[in-house]
Amino acid sequence: MPAFKLGKLVMRSLFKKPATLMYPVIPRQWQERTRGHIENQINDCIFCSICQKKCPxxxxxxxxxxxxxxxxxxxxxxxxxxxxxxxKKCLTNENTYTTPSTEKVVDTYIGAAPEPKPVPKAAPAEAKTEAAVKAAPAAEAKSAEETPKQEAKAE
Ligand code: SF4
Ligand code: SF4
Structure with missing residues (x-):
């Protein structure tokens, strides 16, 4: 390499930032597409086991x-x-890596208990009783009116 070119390279290297990072003082910025670790939005999971079956x-x-x-x-x-x-699209591949470890790292996500299904409302028993009580005197009066007419017809 000619001396001129070498000198230019040295001068440029002297004044530009190093290609390496002062890790861990300066954490590395991962690319958005980096496949780091799997996360689960557990409250959207329906526990269908498809992911378990497909995992190689x-x-x-x-x-x-x-x-x-x-x-x-x-x-x-x-x-x-x-x-x-x-x-359910509740799994994502986040762009940060699992912390290195000498032991196996197992993460467990627990889903919230499902909300109880709403029970269809039946007509309240008290309301029925009240309606029956109101209807009873009217029915009695009607039958009392009809009875003499029937007797007259029979004569
Ligand atoms: S495939 Fe998705 S919804 Fe089914 S168990 Fe796995 S994470 Fe849950
Ligand atoms: S399918 Fe299995 S190996 Fe592949 S990303 Fe999911 S958990 Fe990891």
Whole structure:
């Protein structure tokens, strides 16, 4: 390399920022498309187990009875297959990595208990009784009016 070119390169390198970061003082900014770790908006999950069936590494375990969704972080290869098949779109592949660990990291998400279904309202028993009480004297009076007419007809 000619001396002129080399000198230019050295001078440029002296005054520009280093390509490396002072980690962990300056955290790295990940790209939006980086496949870091899977997150679940558990309250939208219907525990259908499709993600568990499609996961190529068996990293997901879904327990419908206990409304729990579990992922073994070190087993996940961030393929996003579960994200693509989820019918409720409650899974996302976030762009930050799981903290390195010497032990297996297992995260469990527990869904909220389902709201009780509304019971259709029946007519209140008291109202029925009141209506029956009001209707009874009127019915009695009507039958009393009809009885003499019937007797006259019979004569
Ligand atoms: S596929 Fe989606 S909705 Fe079904 S269990 Fe997995 S996360 Fe929940
Ligand atoms: S990203 Fe891939 S490996 Fe990880 S849990 Fe989802 S389907 Fe399994």
């Amino acid at each position: 590494t068996n990293a997901i375990v879904v327990d419908k009875a206990n409304r729990s969704w579990t992922i073994e972080r070190m087993q996940c290869i961030q393929c996003s297959c579960c994200v693509e098949v989820c019918p």
